[in-house]
Amino acid sequence: MRLAGKVALISGAASGIGRETAALFAREGAKVAGGDIAPFPSDFPGLPLRLDVTREENWEEAFAAAERELGPVDVLVNAAGIAESGSIEEASLESWRRVMAVNAEGTFLGCRAAVRAMKERAMKGRGGAIVNISSAAGLVGDPRLAAYCASKGAVRLLTKSVALHCARAGLGIRCNSVHPSFAETPMLERMFDAARDPARLRAGLERASPLGRLGTALEVAEAILFLASDAASFITGAELAIDGGLTAA
Numbered sequence: 258m259r260l261a262g263k264v265a266l267i268s269g270a271a272s273g274i275g276r277e278t279a280a281l282f283a284r285e286g287a288k289v290a291g292g293d294i295a296p297f298p299s300d301f302p303g304l305p306l307r308l309d310v311t312r313e314e315n316w317e318e319a320f321a322a323a324e325r326e327l328g329p330v331d332v333l334v335n336a337a338g339i340a341e342s343g344s345i346e347e348a349s350l351e352s353w354r355r356v357m358a359v360n361a362e363g364t365f366l367g368c369r370a371a372v373r374a375m376k377e378r379a380m381k382g383r384g385g386a387i388v389n390i391s392s393a394a395g396l397v398g399d400p401r402l403a404a405y406c407a408s409k410g411a412v413r414l415l416t417k418s419v420a421l422h423c424a425r426a427g428l429g430i431r432c433n434s435v436h437p438s439f440a441e442t443p444m445l446e447r448m449f450d451a452a453r454d455p456a457r458l459r460a461g462l463e464r465a466s467p468l469g470r471l472g473t474a475l476e477v478a479e480a481i482l483f484l485a486s487d488a489a490s491f492i493t494g495a496e497l498a499i500d501g502g503l504t505a506a
């Protein structure tokens with residue numbers, strides 16, 4: 258029970274990595290609130306909240322609702338995200354703005370709301386943790402994903418800025434990022450569906466991974482769990498690749 262007694266708020270919890278993280282956190286003893294714009298599955302193991310991460314006021318409402326129903330929030334996972342493909346020659350300004358609004362601004366608003374909501378208790382020794390989902394595409398460039406790479410690079414360095422601020426101000430809140438490569442989720446399924454030859458694309462991605470396969474949402478959730486838990490009490494501002502070795506090459 259690695260999160261016994263903790264309350265966690267997870268954005269993007271209706272699907273994929275966020276959903277898997279919510280289930281794992283609940284198994285590990287956390288009380289979980291999920292925030293999403295999409296409908297939640299009927300077996301969601303916690304409090305489903307309507308949260309559009311791009312809307313400032315939604316964040317305040319989500320933290321207030323989680324605290325009212327479950328108790329003060331100890332952990333925030335910023336898992337909501339969207340992917341739109343397009344090289345620098347193809348990507349439209351509208352696409353850039355959509356991707357930056359959810360992935361970069363949404364994570365900024367989430368971190369800010371979390372620090373405001375958590376710092377009083379965290380400073381008294383309770384501690385607090387934020388885990389941001391960046392991407393392997395926030396560590397290395399991908400020519401097909403101009404806006405997505407930029408948004409995930411922003412998440413990587415926002416994480417370090419938040420971590421340093423919280424550490425230097427003695428707030429007791431840690432902030433770290435995880436960097437998955439290709440993990441089997443509905444987001445990846447949509448990418449395969451849009452491809453001219455999905456089987457060829459899948460085989461290519463598997464070949465590109467030094468471990469020779471795609472990841473699973475649970476493998477990403479396990480890394481998020483570690484960084485959210487007290488086992489990572491001396492880790493802040495760190496970036497953890499969950500990519501089968503992709504970015505080690």
Ligand SMILES: NC(=O)c1ccc[n+]([C@@H]2O[C@H](COP(=O)([O-])OP(=O)(O)OC[C@H]3O[C@@H](n4cnc5c(N)ncnc54)[C@H](O)[C@@H]3O)[C@@H](O)[C@H]2O)c1
Binds near residue numbers: 271273275294359442
């Ligand atoms: N699957 C991968 O291979 C992979 C790789 C690297 C990074 N990631 C990142 O992991 C995170 C989760 O992705 P996933 O693969 O589980 O995708 P997913 O599409 O299965 O889940 C993303 C969730 O975010 C929600 N969401 C989108 N916009 C939102 C908004 N404005 N407000 C609130 N919720 C919103 C969606 O409704 C969805 O439930 C994303 O940040 C993604 O960029 C995924």
